[in-house]
Amino acid sequence: MIRGLVIREAQEGDAAAIADLLTQAFGGTGEALLVEQLRRQGARVLELVATHEGALVGEVFFSRLGVAGGRGTFPAVALAPLAVAPGRQRTGIGTALVGNAHHMLQAAGERLSVVLGDAAYYGRFGYRRERAAGFDSDYQCEHLQALDWGEAPAAGRLVYAPAFAGL
DSSP states (O other), rough: OTEEEEEEOOOOOHHHHHHHHHHHHHTSSHHHHHHHHHHHTTEEEEEEEEETTTTEEEEEEEEEEEEETEEEEEEEEEEEEEEEESSSSTSSHHHHHHHHHHHHHHTTHHHHEEEOOOOHHHHHOOBBBHHHTEEEEEOSTTTTEESSSSSOSEEEEEOOGGGGGGO
């Protein structure tokens, strides 16, 4: 972990620095545009940033996700994206962002989180492929994983925010 790292909720004035970070971390503007659209659509549930010595070095974004099933739609969250500045990766910044976000989401009453990503990385936080296997999703594959913090559906159709339709 980097000494002096600050994790806080993103503020409106962070938008340009977050877009720059996402563009650098992912080598293109796709994730920056996704985050901008999710914000505009009101789908943001939680967005945290990491700063070090005044520089923005990481960001994690959770948007509203629904699990549609026989009893209506269950509210859940989707983790996407998670980014750390190139040159700062593998220093604990991503772990700090996800850990803090999970704590805040649980405290807010969230019970289910879904991510599409590397099983080895996200498995460290408790995400499991088996937990997501019963969901019907446009993104259903070996990289779709879920984590629950209480009673949550194990099946149903994952309904992402409209911004994800462009991916």
